[in-house]
Amino acid sequence: MADMNRERHRTRETAFYLFTQQSLPACKPVLTPGWVITIFLFMGLIFIPVGLITLRASHSVVEIVDRYDTECVPEAFRIDKISYIQDDSIPKNCSRFMKVHKYMKAPIYIYYQLDNYYQNHRRYVKSRSDKQLLHGQKYHDTSSCQPVELNSGQPIVPCGLIAWSLFNDSFTFIRERAELKVNRKNIAWKSDRDHKFGKNVHPFNFQNGTLIGGGKLNPKIPLSDQEDLIVWMRTSALPSFRKLYGRIEEDLDADDVIVVNLMNNYNTYSFGGKKKLVLSTSSWLGGKNDFLGHACVIIGSSSLILAIVFTLLHLKYRRPHGDTSYLPWNRKSLSG
């Protein structure tokens, strides 16, 4: 036993000695042609199939996109859309037709897409109070919410620009005169509902101020159940983004025509933003996105090409590896 201990102790000592002497056993990979060509070949052989599988998944997704921000403005107001959207007296309802070109399997996700909408602007991103969203009025420091912080001396719940600009277009879907059932529950992350938005926080004074932004909230419903708000508060990092509106839980057949009745309330006209409605199925990879597939295929094939080029180069200009006679000082002594 003591022997073993001593043995172990000695081993450790030796290891430490090797460490201090910088002579631990080491593997020293060298970029030999063989290795490099193998690596590139391998990369090509992996990435091309992965890319193809990814592309296939992306292609299996059926997606219908309909831009409605211009079409839903009556002809008369097309020149001055802002006055149209800001005039409460003009009815904002509008009907759109969407044709299903391919069979869509439930669940079908309904997204609204905003383009040229900078939810990632610094002052916009910062204008919120996570603590207030969770604790409500108990949390007083809402200074981060500027410029939408107070209403007649009291903190607005929820405060901040993001909440203030809540998206408020609404959609109903009719197929063959029957209204499609849209499930608008569970569109937000469960973690947000449970831990980020308070169950006892009610938006009692939201959108009561002089400057009305976007959507209004039902003061009776606590924030944790205001899923539209929760979705909206997850700001996007890109100026074009989609947010989940709801789910259609029926399959749609090819050539179905869906009538969308929408309320075109949200003002994107003042900054030239576009509004789109998106119906999309989903795959194991998410929504329709060819980028990953294309990128994989491109990387894979360029790796293959590189592997071939390197092989040819190696065959043509075979250069002795590690020939020290190429070293200048050796060369000098060779010639001199």
Added chain:
Amino acid sequence: MKRYVYINDDESSHELFCDNRISNRKYTVLNFLPKNLWEQFSRFMNQYFLLIACLQLWSLITPVNPASTWGPLIFIFAVSASKEAWDDYNRHLSDKKANEKLVWVVRQGIRKHIQAQDIHVGNIVWLRENDEVPCDLVLIGTSDPQGLCYVETSALDGEIDLKTRVIPAACMGIDFELLHKIKGVIECPNPDKDIRRFDANLRLFPPFIDNDVCPLTIKNTILQSCYLRNTEWACGVAVHTGNETKLGMSRGIPEPKLTAMDAMIDKLTGAIFVFQIVVVMVLGIAGNVWKDTEARKVSLDLVKSLYAKFIDWDSEMIDYETGIPSHATNTAISEDLGQVEYIMTDKTGTLTENRMIFRRCCISGVFYGNEGGDALKDTKLLNAVAGSSPDVVQFLTVMAICNTVIPIKSKTGAILYKAQSQDEDALVNAAAQLHMVYVNKNANILEIRCNGSVIKYEVLETLEFTSDRKRMLVVVKDCQNGKIVLLSKGADEAILPYAYAGQQTRTFIEAVEQYAQLGLRTLCLAWRELKEDEYQEWSLMFKEASSTLVDREWRIAEVCQRLEHDFEVLGVTAIEDRLQDGVPETIETLRKAGINFWMLTGDKQNTAIQIALSCNFISPEPKGQLLLIDGKTEDEVCRSLERVLLTMRITSSEPKDVAFVVDGWALEIALKHYRKAFTELAILSRTAICCRVTPSQKAQLVELLKSCDYRTLAIGDGGNDVRMIHKLISVLALVEEKGCRLQEQLIIVLESSAFLSQYSFYKSLVICFIQIFFSFISGVSGTSLFNSVSLMAYNVFYTSVPVLVSVLDKDLSEGTVMQHPQILFYCQAGRLLNPSTFAGWFGRSLFHAIVVFVITIHAYAYEKSEMEELSMVALSGCIWLQAFVVALETNSFTILQHLAIWGNLVAFYVINWIISAIPASGMYTIMFRLCRQPSYWITMFLIVAAGMGPVLALKYFRYTYRPSKINTLQQAERMGGPILSLGNIEPQPRSMEKEVSPLSITQPKSRSPVYEPLLSDSPNSSRRSLGSGTPFDFFQSQSRLSSSYSRNCKDN
């Protein structure tokens, strides 16, 4: 200017002088914070970070939490402040220990035990054997009847041999009981830090001795921090106390030294600052154009959109780790070691063993020891000794007593010699073996035993050897016949010119030449009988001179000069100082590595050249060429300097080893009047030998090279090198045997520090570019894509751990480096951030930023574009890429490297999972969500492949088709085949005896002085022989070219 110390006067000195409390502390409790902060903020980098951090406090313009800057800033500052505080605390502890040590001090006539800090100037302090000296003392008594004591001064000057100290003549013979009551005054200079001088006078009050002034020198003092050895007790008067002692004055905590890397980082920070300003301007204008509705301070917004500031915070921390503790006393300099361009080395004790052995001698024109190489075994000499040949006896007498050696009788009856210089030790021992035994020294009476009879001499005056005078002088009186004799021993040029008019010095010059060729150290011995009145007259002058307070050294030298004429030169001794093991190989290696080597020595020119040759310092003909600078006057020096310079310029393109040799005298003139030309020469020349130089000249040379911005390493061991070394940034005392080891460290440190700075540059730029790109799609508002926690962790954790280990990376194994030392030279050229590597890393970081950014925003578009997720995807992309970058740049993977690189990647996920599990954090559930998505993993692999593929391809291409020198060696090394190098270092024959001596010995008389035409009018002219009949006297040979070296080669 002066201070008067009243011995045993308890009261008067208290107000005048400080007490003996020593303090090495840099800070006090109160001033620690401000002083330390001030020191830290005197660096540009820290000022810059403070500015950034302050800007961040203004929340309007800050995209991230100020904590992301303040956190690391405070952390870094706290680390270095606590290190300082800890050091200071330790200093305080050791001070306290020293201050509270109990010492015996006489108070009111009674010996008392008090704490060291309570010693006052004027107190009499008693020390026992092995005690540390608490303050500077003037000795007044020792246990030794002759008033001697031995001290070890290693703490003061690093010399480990014992030094003798003696009580002043005035105190001689005072009864030890009376020492308690001694009264007197010491007139001494104000505290200074010269540990070799103490020009003071002592005057004892009656009843002790008459009112005579007794001069004091450094020999009569024992200084603080020395140890009393081999002496039962000693007592002395405190003259300097506390921080006013010689040690205290020269102490002082060195200010933190900026290494080359620090300087580089500071420069880089400046560059980044400019870069930021430019980006801010450009983006600020863009931001204003984009959002013209709101007039905002966009430009300031963007100050923070860049994160380049994090560059090198990590490397700053790494500084503490890189110190490879094997030999450096200051960890920060280890990175400078890799960049040494000049090495200045002392010869004796550094290149050589400093173990002197008496080998040969020449007495009255007869050479002894030439046959066997050992005069002590030469029967001729033994016979001469046995036959009491007067010349030989005189010679041996001088050998035995013209020195400062003290014989000590050991218990067994054998006589041990305590010598301060190894040469003297060798001479006395040799004399003893030749039956001239120096038996005893009793006060001023010397006893020598010669062939059984004891002869006594009374030493009247001694003037020790100084490197300026280059000779020593002893005046003794023969107790038998009362004759007064002057004995002298010294360098040939300090002795031979003073020979009496009729003496033939020719043979001595030849002897010196011949010995020098063999690399032996030569000394000439001489004597002269003095007449009684001549001595008396001179003695008075000497006394006066030796009690002056101003320029004492010079005055004494001047007085001694008056006696030094009409010498009868007795002979020449030759002492061998063997080279240390491995020296030739080491020097060869270092020289091949492109490091310039200068040898500074006090030896004779020829000796120096021989040593230089035998240790590969200079190459023999025809590869090498030796140029000489000499001359006695300004004009001569100027002319020879110019000629050398001309030759140097011409030959600098040839693959020839050109070295110049300069002697102390010419050097003095050159440094004084032709500094510019000499500097140019210093830059051109790779090798130089400076002989006959004084310590202060050594220091001047180092200073000169330093002023040209060369990194210089000075190597030395003796006290005479202290000044030279102090002039350096890097204070290093290296043992030359460690040379080989040093070598490997050089290359490792060099590479890793280069990679370190490049890498921290790279990884900060990647993040910085991504932020810039992101600002283009966020309305140029300066939103940070990454949250504060991630940014902080990225800089101080995720990306610094792998680099820490990269410090241990090795490009090449030691064996390979030793075989191809030239590689070091190429490394020097490619180190740090030169423009092309800079561009390379800049391009790489830009490329990687584009890869990460483009892939991320396309793969995570539309419904997946949630801020936190996207930011985490981009961050993971960066982490993956940097892991592979480090892996690609690592040359040898040990378990540590694997742990650091891949463990770090795993740690990244673990940490983010933990953070993602905290509901309060902004990243709650994000990492779990991502890890469940197949698209996340595909994105990661895509980023790695797209980022590393081209880098790998490029690296492979360059590695294979445009390999650098290192690459070639790496390949060769790892192929496992034999590494052929035509420039192999073969073990050089080192023994001078074997190789060189036969050449010069076989024809010592008939050799023709062939002068190397190096300095002839045309540098290209062929060699020209002057024939043997050329007038050949000492001075000519000095002022002409020295050629023993080329002559050897020719003979070869």
